[in-house]
Amino acid sequence: MYRVLIADDELIERKVLYKTLTRELGDQCRIWQAANGREALELFDEHDIQIAVLDIEMPGINGIEAAAEMRRRKSSCSIIFLTAFDDFSYAKKAIGIRVLDYLLKPCKEEELVGVLDEAMRLADKALLEEKGEEVQTIMEPVFKPSSELNTGDGQVRLHKVAEAIRQYMEENYVRDLSMQDVARVMNYSEAYFCKLFKQCFDKNFTTYLTECRVEAAKRLLTEPMVNVKEIGEAVGYNDSNYFAKVFKRVTGISPTEYRMSIFNRK
Template sequence: MYTLLVVDDETKIRNGICNYFPWNEIGFEIIGEAKNGRQALDTILKQQVDVVLSDIKMPVMSGIELAQELYSREISTKIVFLTGYKEFDYAQKALMYGVKSYIIKPTKYEELLATFSKIKDELDRERQQELAIPVTLAADATVQLPEAPEDPIEEQGYHEKKIAAIKAHIMECYRDVTLEEVAGLFHMNLYYLSKYFKKWSGQNFSEYVISVKMEKAAELLRDFSYKSYEIGSAVGYDNAKNFSRAFKLYFGKSPREFRDSPP
């Protein structure tokens, strides 16, 4: 059973989606509702959400902004937009951030069924691929770690070393590092790496990458020879507005406010 989060600012629509479609019969369990993208993001950061079914135009944080946050944080939650807005630019932005489908309200039962049946098949394939990938690393010239020992204590030490190696790579290549790149480097499946990193480090992969970027940005902000947009670019944010938003979300202050505050 895969987890589904329903996001819409209209209570009536959320209730209808949750109560009048046989989600359990097609392999999904509704684990929550949210009335805007911010509430949805908070839920996704706290628990595993496989799929989000979301409206686009909402107060506080729109569906597009939610998709952008998940994309920038490299969170693997899949998104389906359910919206009454037919403008082409919305559809383009949805595709840009990896949104799986774009359904116009009012949707037909058959369309909803077909869309989520396809997503379930995709999730099934990813899960099967995860189970088929061996846990241990294949030694190469770039990353060399021993195979996991059978002794539980030694095995824990092995996994801690592996996480340390992954973190060291992120610390070195934080500007452009991606889940896909690290998965290839350490010979791990994308989906498995995400779960593995969470299990053995206690953090989501994307959360750790963001923390490294933000701590480096904070360090650079103490040097007044750098402009804010230059620092944003240095840590991987080519859009100054996105950098400012991410920095404030992490520190509770904008880059300007942080720079003006006492060290």
């Protein structure tokens, strides 16, 4: 069972979030609730939390401060900010904390679950590393964006940036990409890049990365001689069961069912 912490000083929002995660992931996770940053840190230590979903604006110790302390105490913890600040003025202070994603309230349920799925994958990866088992790590990015990205009017520039991001992610989705990796390649702060990414694609980074992998898997599933486990590994998932779960969540059917539907149409 994955150990998940949610922290939000708004009782109703915290209860709704708890209910959503329990309904969608309750068979995979144990979930604790905190009403502020201080309580979050106590639960973090007491239960050795692997995934933390934090509001930013909380009394006393806020989400930024709590996240920084969590990162100091446990580098492998996946931290997700769930915030109402769409200008990311607070999130700018989070540079260096290395969060998995920023989600804006109100957040689409499928985006939230998708980010939690990725956090669970990273928790599995961290466990393997603790056991000394070899895992695939990201190579240094080789893509360098053109200086032309900073030219043109607003819409032209946004289109150029979107194309550059799309190109990089389509070439590197198999790697263990993070939002920070791509922000660094594009020469943006992670907070600004998160806002820019949402403008370009109308979805968060983790959701887009998952969709890139699933689309690549669909193409490979048209090849009858390649088994599903190999396809999962080819698009970045070492665990075939996890790959099948993510594929079904995105498409509504399993990889095997998708393959059969392709062949039945021929």
